Amino acid sequence: MNININRRERLFLAGxxxxxxxxxxxxxxxxxxxxxxxxxxxxxASKRVMAAEMQALRNEYLSLVERIGDAQAxxxxxxxxxxxxxxxxxxxxxxxxxxxxxxxxxxxxVDEFTGLTLSQVEMRLQDITVEDxxxxxxxxxxxxxxxxxxxxxxxxxGEQDGPVNVVMRVESAEAS
Numbered sequence: 001m002n003i004n005i006n007r008r009e010r011l012f013l014a015g016x017x018x019x020x021x022x023x024x025x026x027x028x029x030x031x032x033x034x035x036x037x038x039x040x041x042x043x044x045a046s047k048r049v050m051a052a053e054m055q056a057l058r059n060e061y062l063s064l065v066e067r068i069g070d071a072q073a074x075x076x077x078x079x080x081x082x083x084x085x086x087x088x089x090x091x092x093x094x095x096x097x098x099x100x101x102x103x104x105x106x107x108x109x110v111d112e113f114t115g116l117t118l119s120q121v122e123m124r125l126q127d128i129t130v131e132d133x134x135x136x137x138x139x140x141x142x143x144x145x146x147x148x149x150x151x152x153x154x155x156x157x158g159e160q161d162g163p164v165n166v167v168m169r170v171e172s173a174e175a176s
Contacts, residue, residue, distance in 0.1 A: 071146060075173070078145050084119045084172045087145060095136045100128045108174075117174045120150075127163040140170060147172045 005013070085106045092098040102124040109118045125133065133154075140147055151169040156162070 074144050074146050085121050088121055091139050097128055097132050097136055100125045102126045118171055119174050120169055120171050122169045125166040127157050129163055133166055
């Protein structure tokens, strides 16, 4: 097959062939490389974020493990015959507010997941000053027996700066 084409047509065909080869090379070799590089860069950024989150979770876990160790150490130091009711009554006597106690209702619940018994005492204090209440709460919460006030309701008992009435729930974990 002998085709007669002039010089201008040969240049056009050569240019078209070069364009097609360059276009194919660019689309088949260069573009995929840059797309892959871009996707790897975004994947790397997401992996770095994930690694930072994992590090934060690790630090939180280690902090919780440390807190659990501290709680277990304090729990072991607690007397075997410890009773939340008796402890609160004794602290009320020490604080001088035992005569302000209207009632103390003990109770308990068992946490099915941990197997710990949560001992609770609901107390009502009548006509107590805010200063005496604060001192009592400080004594209860600073105790090494792992006790916490889980609910506290304070109502005025008449006068503006007068005594208040308090209902509170105090809790402590015990072995089942």
